[in-house]
Amino acid sequence: MTDAPDAPTGGAGAPARGMSRRALLGLGTGLTAGIAAGAAAGFGVGRGTAPTPAATSAIGASTYPFTGPHQAGIVTPAQDRLYLAAFDLTTDSREELVDLLRRWTTMAARLTQGLSAGPFGPASGPYDAPPDDTGEAADLPPAGLTITFGFGRSLFVGTPSPDGTPGTDRFGLADRLPGGLVELPHFPQDALDPARSDGDLVVQACADDPQVAVHAVRNLSRAAFGTATIRWTQLGYGRTSSTSTAQKTPRNLFGFKDGTANVKAEESAALDEHIWVPASDAAADTTDSAWLTGGSYLVARRIRMTIETWDRTSLREQEAVVGRTKGEGAPLSGGTEHTEPDLTATGGDGAPLVAVDSHVRLAHPTTNDGVRMLRRGYNFTDGNDSLGRLDAGLFFLAFVRDPRTHYVPMQTTLSRDDALMEYLQHTGSGLFAVPAGVPDGSLVLGDDGTPTTSDDSPFVGQALFA
Numbered sequence: 001m002t003d004a005p006d007a008p009t010g011g012a013g014a015p016a017r018g019m020s021r022r023a024l025l026g027l028g029t030g031l032t033a034g035i036a037a038g039a040a041a042g043f044g045v046g047r048g049t050a051p052t053p054a055a056t057s058a059i060g061a062s063t064y065p066f067t068g069p070h071q072a073g074i075v076t077p078a079q080d081r082l083y084l085a086a087f088d089l090t091t092d093s094r095e096e097l098v099d100l101l102r103r104w105t106t107m108a109a110r111l112t113q114g115l116s117a118g119p120f121g122p123a124s125g126p127y128d129a130p131p132d133d134t135g136e137a138a139d140l141p142p143a144g145l146t147i148t149f150g151f152g153r154s155l156f157v158g159t160p161s162p163d164g165t166p167g168t169d170r171f172g173l174a175d176r177l178p179g180g181l182v183e184l185p186h187f188p189q190d191a192l193d194p195a196r197s198d199g200d201l202v203v204q205a206c207a208d209d210p211q212v213a214v215h216a217v218r219n220l221s222r223a224a225f226g227t228a229t230i231r232w233t234q235l236g237y238g239r240t241s242s243t244s245t246a247q248k249t250p251r252n253l254f255g256f257k258d259g260t261a262n263v264k265a266e267e268s269a270a271l272d273e274h275i276w277v278p279a280s281d282a283a284a285d286t287t288d289s290a291w292l293t294g295g296s297y298l299v300a301r302r303i304r305m306t307i308e309t310w311d312r313t314s315l316r317e318q319e320a321v322v323g324r325t326k327g328e329g330a331p332l333s334g335g336t337e338h339t340e341p342d343l344t345a346t347g348g349d350g351a352p353l354v355a356v357d358s359h360v361r362l363a364h365p366t367t368n369d370g371v372r373m374l375r376r377g378y379n380f381t382d383g384n385d386s387l388g389r390l391d392a393g394l395f396f397l398a399f400v401r402d403p404r405t406h407y408v409p410m411q412t413t414l415s416r417d418d419a420l421m422e423y424l425q426h427t428g429s430g431l432f433a434v435p436a437g438v439p440d441g442s443l444v445l446g447d448d449g450t451p452t453t454s455d456d457s458p459f460v461g462q463a464l465f466a
């Protein structure tokens with residue numbers, strides 16, 4: 001198993017470039033050798049052909065492999081844009097759920113390699129039927145698109161009613177509920193909107209072009225017609241984390257560098273300890289959750305930031321609240337951006353240089369039993385309220401091995417004691433189990449080298465249904 005960051009075939013961190021998917025499709029179904037090589041790099045080819053991860057495709061498009069031990073979109077260098085959609089199933093049929101996951105897998109494998117959603121594309125196929133791709137990404141390169149799927153608690157045990165009546169096990173999955181897929185507690189100061197929370201399924205689409213990410217979710221949603229509907233979505237821009245040491249630390253809407261102390265893709269031991277679910281975690285569960293081995297959990301929190309109040313706050317106060325300098329992002333205990341904060345250092349007045357209620361102190365591993373998380377959040381701006389205040393903030397996304405140890409305790413501390421909370425309001429929430437990746441070489445490819453869907457096609461999360 002390699003824990004190196006997913007490398008795009010166009011070069012890590014490189015802007016999307018090269019041939020658009022329309023040009024790619026224009027080459028017809030008889031793919032050229034170069035494109036077949038690109039597809040092989042991405043899908044992992046069935047029929048015994050060895051996958052060639054991270055090969056540069058002849059078309060020069062930036063793509064990340066869809067298959068692999070873990071799903072793409074976790075340690076993949078965080079792209080610039082996000083479109084995340086949570087879905088609710090409208091069927092009680094396990095077969096229809098499995099069929100949806102098969103079709104989503106095939107479509108995601110195509111889309112992430114810069115192909116159209118279906119084999120015909122937006123402008124061909126039967127003239128009297130809707131095209132099998134909506135078309136708005138036809139002239140755009142793949143833009144490093146990754147698509148990551150997850151399962152919400154309600155998929156396993158339904159949704160309890162407000163009077164406490166337990167939910168329904170619609171798909172015969174209750175005995176597969178992984179222990180970490182808990183109902184998150186109400187944290188102090190939570191102001192969650194149910195219409196922006198939870199969901200049976202989640203799709204995280206990340207790309208360096210928002211239209212490519214939106215196109216992916218739109219086509220997946222279209223494929224779900226009659227089986228699942230969108231419950232809520234979130235658009236994000238300006239990643240608020242680095243997930244690879246090759247990436248420059250970006251800034252959040254408070255103007256601070258965000259993602260400095262993140263777990264990075266190159267830290268394979270930390271990924272195994274804090275991000276990927278090990279087989280031993282399933283063994284400790286009362287349910288049969290071995291299917292999640294090699295996967296992770298995704299925590300999503302829509303956090304509104306009171307920008308206007310923050311912008312009237314002194315630089316001294318802003319830095320004290322965060323615990324780092326605004327310019328360099330260095331800890332207030334001294335050094336440069338990547339210097340480890342010294343939480344014991346005190347100033348001339350004897351007070352800690354990194355304040356006791358500062359965000360960095362309270363989120364630091366030493367304050368949290370050594371736990372770390374892989375943050376992968378985005379800024380959002382969703383218009384304004386009736387007082388003219390921006391509805392803007394940070395869409396916090398983090399991948400963790402177990403939310404019970406790696407998220408709930410830290411969020412409890414932050415919600416109660418973090419000075420930053422004066423400027424924050426959590427307005428949406430979701431927790432999802434993210435299965436391991438579709439194995440390299442397992443997707444069945446059609447004659448044109450693209451994945452096909454049949455009754456025995458492999459699909460994301462397949463082990464859950466075994």
Ligand SMILES: C=CC1=C(C)c2cc3[nH]c(cc4nc(cc5[nH]c(cc1n2)c(C)c5CCC(=O)O)C(CCC(=O)O)=C4C)c(C)c3C=C
Nearest residue numbers: 252256257258259260261262303363364365394396410411
């Ligand atoms: C429960 C986990 C976290 C939430 C929620 C959260 C929200 C949040 N954070 C910032 C800004 C910054 N966070 C920084 C560091 C940091 N934050 C968390 C966790 C949560 N943040 C962790 C684990 C860490 C790393 C701590 C460490 O190891 O030192 C920083 C500093 C730069 C960095 O290391 O990334 C900033 C700035 C905002 C604005 C926010 C909610 C809107």
Ligand SMILES: [Fe+2]
Nearest residue numbers: 258359360363
């Ligand atoms: Fe933070």
